[in-house]
Amino acid sequence: MAGTLAEKLWESHVVRRAEGEPDLLYIDLHLVHEVTSPQAFDGLRLAGRPVRRPDLTIATEDHNVPTTDIDLPIADAVSATQVDTLRRNCAEFGVPLHPMGTAEQGIVHVIGPQLGLTQPGMTIVCGDSHTSTHGAFGALAFGIGTSEVEHVLATQTLTQRPQRTMAVTIDGDLPAGVTAKDVVLTLIAKIGTGGGQGYLVEYRGAAIEALSMEARMTICNMSIEAGAKAGMIAPDETTFAYLKGRPHAPQGADWDAALAYWRTLRSDPDATFDREVVLDAATLSPFVTWGTNPGQGVPLSGRVPDPATMTDPNQRTAAESALAYMGLEAGTAMRDVAVDTVFLGSCTNGRIEDLRAAAAVLGGRRVAEGVRMLVVPGSMRVKEQAELEGLDEVFRAAGAEWRSAGCSMCLGMNPDQLAPGERSASTSNRNFEGRQGKGGRTHLVSPPVAAATAVTGRLTAPADL
Amino acid sequence: MEKFTVHTGRVLPLRRSDVDTDQIIPAVWLKQVSRTGFGAGLFSAWRSTDPGFVLNRPEYEGASVLVAGPDFGTGSSREHAVWALQDYGFRVVLSPRFGDIFRGNSLKAGLLTVLVPEDVVEALWTRAEQDPAAPVTVDLEAREVRYDDRTVPFELDDFTRWRLLNGLDDIGLTLTHTDDVDAFEARRPAFLPTTAPAG
Numbered sequence: 001m002a003g004t005l006a007e008k009l010w011e012s013h014v015v016r017r018a019e020g021e022p023d024l025l026y027i028d029l030h031l032v033h034e035v036t037s038p039q040a041f042d043g044l045r046l047a048g049r050p051v052r053r054p055d056l057t058i059a060t061e062d063h064n065v066p067t068t069d070i071d072l073p074i075a076d077a078v079s080a081t082q083v084d085t086l087r088r089n090c091a092e093f094g095v096p097l098h099p100m101g102t103a104e105q106g107i108v109h110v111i112g113p114q115l116g117l118t119q120p121g122m123t124i125v126c127g128d129s130h131t132s133t134h135g136a137f138g139a140l141a142f143g144i145g146t147s148e149v150e151h152v153l154a155t156q157t158l159t160q161r162p163q164r165t166m167a168v169t170i171d172g173d174l175p176a177g178v179t180a181k182d183v184v185l186t187l188i189a190k191i192g193t194g195g196g197q198g199y200l201v202e203y204r205g206a207a208i209e210a211l212s213m214e215a216r217m218t219i220c221n222m223s224i225e226a227g228a229k230a231g232m233i234a235p236d237e238t239t240f241a242y243l244k245g246r247p248h249a250p251q252g253a254d255w256d257a258a259l260a261y262w263r264t265l266r267s268d269p270d271a272t273f274d275r276e277v278v279l280d281a282a283t284l285s286p287f288v289t290w291g292t293n294p295g296q297g298v299p300l301s302g303r304v305p306d307p308a309t310m311t312d313p314n315q316r317t318a319a320e321s322a323l324a325y326m327g328l329e330a331g332t333a334m335r336d337v338a339v340d341t342v343f344l345g346s347c348t349n350g351r352i353e354d355l356r357a358a359a360a361v362l363g364g365r366r367v368a369e370g371v372r373m374l375v376v377p378g379s380m381r382v383k384e385q386a387e388l389e390g391l392d393e394v395f396r397a398a399g400a401e402w403r404s405a406g407c408s409m410c411l412g413m414n415p416d417q418l419a420p421g422e423r424s425a426s427t428s429n430r431n432f433e434g435r436q437g438k439g440g441r442t443h444l445v446s447p448p449v450a451a452a453t454a455v456t457g458r459l460t461a462p463a464d465l
Numbered sequence: 466m467e468k469f470t471v472h473t474g475r476v477l478p479l480r481r482s483d484v485d486t487d488q489i490i491p492a493v494w495l496k497q498v499s500r501t502g503f504g505a506g507l508f509s510a511w512r513s514t515d516p517g518f519v520l521n522r523p524e525y526e527g528a529s530v531l532v533a534g535p536d537f538g539t540g541s542s543r544e545h546a547v548w549a550l551q552d553y554g555f556r557v558v559l560s561p562r563f564g565d566i567f568r569g570n571s572l573k574a575g576l577l578t579v580l581v582p583e584d585v586v587e588a589l590w591t592r593a594e595q596d597p598a599a600p601v602t603v604d605l606e607a608r609e610v611r612y613d614d615r616t617v618p619f620e621l622d623d624f625t626r627w628r629l630l631n632g633l634d635d636i637g638l639t640l641t642h643t644d645d646v647d648a649f650e651a652r653r654p655a656f657l658p659t660t661a662p663a664g
Binding site for chain 2: 146
């Protein structure tokens with residue numbers, strides 16, 4: 001029977017199937033961080049259970065870590081306790097850990113691919129919804145809660161009900177200045193934050209095939225913002241070239257065997273999806289959000305919409321409260337929206353290509369008076385690479401702050417936060433109320449738009465400079 | 466996990482759609498390493514800034530059935546959102562659509578999340594606003610929501626229903642299938658990576 005990529009990945013991991021029960025799926029890689037794991041390790045201890053496969057588990061510290069003075073103890077006592085708890089749990093249960101201050105530390109979704117641990121055909125989970133990022137390699141990757149984290153630690157499996165499949169086809173060529181971030185923000189605005197609910201999404205088409213691995217990760221990362229637990233892209237030569245030679249990538253005969261398998265990981269030509277969505281790449285442009293959920297977005301050339309024109313009562317009410325929270329008037333041109341802060345980083349846009357794209361805009365320019373720009377590499381390896389290329393000098397010379405790796409202002413669990421009423425242009429993934437700090441207002445943007453916005457102090461595309 | 470069979474309680478009418486898990490429990494609360502005490506953080510941003518917010522109104526004190534608009538529990542995978550709702554005293558959430566990860570977390574942890582049509586949500590909102598003391602019954606045995614003279618059937622798969630009715634631990638159930646896991650592991654290709662430090 002013809003199958004989709006998602007169905008092939010699913011079927012190849014079924015440990016047990018019984019009538020009327022969810023499937024039991026094997027998990028090839030479990031990523032762990034400090035926030036969603038302590039209660040899971042506690043559960044293991046209470047029941048006297050070991051971690052079944054510490055050699056398929058890897059931990060890092062990312063959500064809480066400060067991005068300055070990382071050689072000092074964490075000043076926030078509660079954050080420090082959480083990080084210490086992870087260290088004790090990893091030591092007790094034998095889980096490899098990349099702690100703050102070491103070469104491989106970084107955001108969990110940046111370090112997996114960078115180490116070559118994320119490979120096509122795998123099942124990958126983490127107690128974090130942006131685990132969908134790893135789907136860019138042709139893996140089935142999704143976020144889980146702490147009860148499931150404990151389940152995977154104890155059994156290396158998860159019980160899951162099969163989900164429906166959705167194809168998002170993006171044909172044509174992206175215009176200059178349009179990035180993967182603009183693609184995914186456009187998609188979410190089109191299908192809504194619930195549009196992908198219950199689906200495993202596969203992104204395909206010429207525009208997707210033309211993207212780098214890092215850009216593919218940006219798109220898969222935000223699948224969850226459209227409601228889909230997992231997004232994926234069939235692996236191809238771009239994927240294989242990215243993986244070759246990475247520390248945990250297969251070598252020698254193993255590489256050949258893996259490659260032969262990876263080449264089979266495609267949806268069959270006659271496979272059917274439960275839902276299909278099509279976007280024409282040529283029609284896309286830089287895209288930004290105006291509201292408090294990622295589906296509330298418009299082209300940067302557009303205006304804040306008028307809730308009165310919305311026919312769906314839920315959408316209208318949500319738009320009214322979003323405008324009140326954001327302090328915006330309907331009809332305002334997005335280009336007239338002034339920001340206090342620009343955040344470049346996160347598991348969505350904190351990789352080396354994102355930093356390069358922003359640096360290319362900032363080179364020879366200055367961050368506007370009164371605007372604070374934070375540049376937070378997704379991992380210490382990304383930081384190292386950026387410094388090798390002199391990007392840190394470009395950011396510093398422009399007046400931006402050059403930080404160490406972590407989730408940082410994406411969710412403000414560390415000291416990097418917006419103050420009440422402050423407004424940001426952010427390359428992160430969520431513009432929820434208070435996400436970047438209580439009372440903070442977030443506009444989601446691409447790295448080039450973030451850089452151009454820093455220069456003018458208003459939402460701006462590089463082409464406007 | 467506490468068993469869930471039938472629950473009768475009062476309704477908290479949350480007239481909002483797209484209630485993400487950052488609203489249910491803001492990130493600042495996630496630094497705790499225990500599983501308890503999250504009720505204090507439930508909707509804390511709205512509770513602290515809006516005196517008229519439904520959870521601040523005394524007539525809804527003790528409500529145990531939260532009724533919300535579509536797309537409740539979107540966003541972050543934090544199970545703390547479920548723990549916060551339970552710790553505050555909620556046993557059931559009714560909505561026309563839930564975030565996938567939140568729904569999964571709730572049914573693992575014993576918070577019953579029930580899909581109901583929008584007109585039922587609207588009717589329950591209006592009813593609770595007119596009479597905050599009016600009870601609603603959520604019957605997992607019969608898979609029904611009942612109020613006044615209305616009976617609204619809901620769907621929940623047999624396996625999850627059985628697990629909730631009996632308060633069963635998922636991990637304990639899976640560990641009875643360890644032979645299957647062993648057999649699967651024996652078949653895994655040799656080229657798959659391990660996390661042991663790369664040489």
